[in-house]
Amino acid sequence: MFDKLGSRLRRVHPDLVFEFSSVSEGRREFVISAGGIQNAFPEVTALVQAAPVLSRWQIFAFRQRHDAPEIRCGDKMLKRDAVFFDYIPAEDKIDLLLFIPGLADSSPEGVTGLKTIGYLLLDAAVGEYDVETKIAEIQMLDASAYPERRRIPLCELPLVVDKLPKTVQ
Secondary structure (H helix, E strand, O other): HHHHHHHHHHOOOOOOEEOOOEOOOOOOOOOEEEOOOHHHHHHHHHHHHHHOOOEEEEEEEEEOOOOEEEEEEEEEEEEHHEEEEEEEEEEEEEEEEEEEOOOOHHHHHHHHHHHHHEEEEEHHHHHHHHHHHEEEEEEEOOOOOOOOOEEEEEEHHHHOOOOOOOOOO
16 A cells, blocks of 8 residues: 555655554544655645545645654664754745764764754654745754854754744645
């Protein structure tokens, strides 16, 4: 079933992915994601708008904000509270520096895993749509880099992003 669904979504756009939640109060969440690729956003929106109403499913466009105290990817795990950020205004968006522990000490595969988790933590913190529409550039750096920069806890990123101009979905 998962393979068939993935295959059908890739026919619509090669970057589309999906997630299912566990059952909560008799319902599951079904998230259609652009995989962080902004040019796939129209297809995500169109699919969700065309989706039927199903009593046991709630269908969402894009990864939504949610509490994610930690995320695992392969053999790597990051706690949200170990990740910090700084930002620079960039017109109506921000450029983001994300400080991730362990990047400097990791193998190339480990760096890839930690950066993947970094993007998933950003999606959890502010939602996929806002990551792509309100953050201009993202630099992922080792936690020890640029000691002169601010270290703002990742859980405070929504406060910064929500002050930016609204975007139309």
